[in-house]
Amino acid sequence: MISVEEAQRLVVEQASSLPPRAVPLEESLGLILAEAVASDVDSPPHDKAMVDGYAIRTADLANGAARLAIIEEVMAGDVPLRMLGRGEATRIMTGSPIPTGCDAVVMFERTDVVDVAGDALGTVVIRDAPMRPGANILKQGCSMRRGDVALEAGCEIRPIEIGLLAEMGRSTVETMPRPRVAILSTGNELVPPEQVPARGQIRNSNGPLLAAAVARAGGIAEPLGICRDESPALRGVISAGLRSNILVLSGGVSAGVLDLVPAVLSELGVRCVFHKVRLKPGKPLWFGVYCAGAANCLVFGLPGNPVSSLVCFELFVRPVMARLAGRMDIFPPRKQALLSRAFTHRGDRPTYHPAHLADDEGGVHVDPLKWHGSADLRALAAANALIHFASGDRQWMPGESLDVLPL
């Protein structure tokens, strides 16, 4: 049986980025940018006032004081029409272009206006405003010059990048698309959530869980519902799922007599890359690839129990989704945490045990939760992490450092 690390390597080897696609700017949040974007403007587009006040010539100040004739008023969106001469000032708003001749802006708070009569704009009296040339002026292009590549391909588009793309004139942008992930739950024992299970039946919790996990990981979930363990039905619905970028099946991959899924996948031309991983929960994991021309579909057969499904999703499916979406850092960051209480781990497979992680005084602590195994989803409602225990029986002591995978 292969290790988790080897299985991750084999999975990622089969995954390559999807072809880029242009999307409207407002739909690009969270995607990876697929082009380098250069600005078509200087930012700021002109030497501009950084405060509301008066554009002046510092040569007119004597000990930070002056009386200057107001020759013009420039509002936001307007441009100054008059050049500043000696003894003159222009009233100006934050962001406005400064007039020719001006070399500083004095903020309103240090000024008074007098001598306003008729149509005259009056005189501004400046007090206590010693200024160097350039004060309160932002130079054209100081943040970005026309032609500058301000965003490189490969960066994640956050709200900041959306603002910057808008500033650079982009209303559409080339991005890596969200992977489409088909989800199929298999098993004769499954009924939908709205149905009361008869004896021997259970509700399909895996389907909704995996669809939500796909959405949270930035993918488009394409739910295919429940399919019974019967070859003709499985063939039809699996064929449909192979049109997605990823097909996630749950159930039907352990050693049981009715586990028909691997056989049906093979019939349909899905090549098995591996089956079974040294992992608990999640040992029966099946992984294969379907090639149809240029379009590949990566196929995961996850075990039927919901906790196994979730662990396999986090370790294998989510990193592959990240790679398809053009991300570089595709494995979830691991943390180190200190065990909060003594805990004995037994078993011949590395185990991912539900746990609660808390950042308290004295560091990051992790508490292993009481857990009844791979079908016990309820224990996970209190979990925000999985502790990774190495294989082998061992008693762990409080304060020992362990690897954890935040959920």
Place this chain on the structure above:
Amino acid sequence: MISVEEAQRLVVEQASSLPPRAVPLEESLGLILAEAVASDVDSPPHDKAMVDGYAIRTADLANGAARLAIIEEVMAGDVPLRMLGRGEATRIMTGSPIPTGCDAVVMFERTDVVDVAGDALGTVVIRDAPMRPGANILKQGCSMRRGDVALEAGCEIRPIEIGLLAEMGRSTVETMPRPRVAILSTGNELVPPEQVPARGQIRNSNGPLLAAAVARAGGIAEPLGICRDESPALRGVISAGLRSNILVLSGGVSAGVLDLVPAVLSELGVRCVFHKVRLKPGKPLWFGVYCAGAANCLVFGLPGNPVSSLVCFELFVRPVMARLAGRMDIFPPRKQALLSRAFTHRGDRPTYHPAHLADDEGGVHVDPLKWHGSADLRALAAANALIHFASGDRQWMPGESLDVLPL
């Protein structure tokens, strides 16, 4: 001028949770659960096999070995019809109910089947399987009993909770709705991203930036576009925006002559709670409340520069959105980080300075980025945090610990 903390207190004081609403399970991801949910089933629903193998009676084992007649085969979704007698075994799949009389399950790997002839199921030979009663059996209800409240109101609905809700039979669920946030950019200088700005004009980067920030914070952005600084137009579009849970305006709240927004808001019956906060960037922040019967609208007038807008969004709008959505921890967690290089902060207001945070050997380090002030959005593309510098001039040394706000 009030402090950031006082302003946050005043803002949160005006915010209360929105009325809960039933949504289909598949639309509940990321929302806060608004009801306690009890299970209508035991989990597991029956004593069940934890492995694929043979249901046996441990009394039949001698030194972990036995030859037992196979009396029945139980597939997933089936129920055993025959009770186990002495010397008998039932072939059974993981998850299946165990037959009456059985007290352990031996996994396939420790068995061989012999004597199969005609319709006979044959005999199972068990080797090297010393077992205690209860081995490989999960007891009915051990993870959850019918009537147990497995999820409390107030918890966040993650993929795990969606799986658990499905298991408990919920296809719809009471949740706290996403807040609807109207976004309006004001200013005569603004043009949409697809337009090339004329002299004195700039593109509206704030609108797209804030819409994306709202979406990322789990809200529904309702973009109202650009409005010129003219009272009649502002009145119309602001009236429309007051029908949302939150109205975010950007621009029009500093001291400029054309800053008509506060006047129009007042005319429309929006009560000002505060105007201006001791903060850089973001000083001109305006906040008020509009009451129309039971429905309130919280109104934020953000400064027109994109970095100021973003900082005010993170400090004030996002926590209020979290409160409306029913969350308890509404302020973004602050981190401590070690300054990576000497840095001089000057200014009489607490400042949020764009920075890059990295978790490297020796701890979490933060690097203040070169930044040209509140209009310089480009500097933020490299930022993943804001450093909080206290007011006053001070030279900070490498290795000093500072408060940071991750972005």
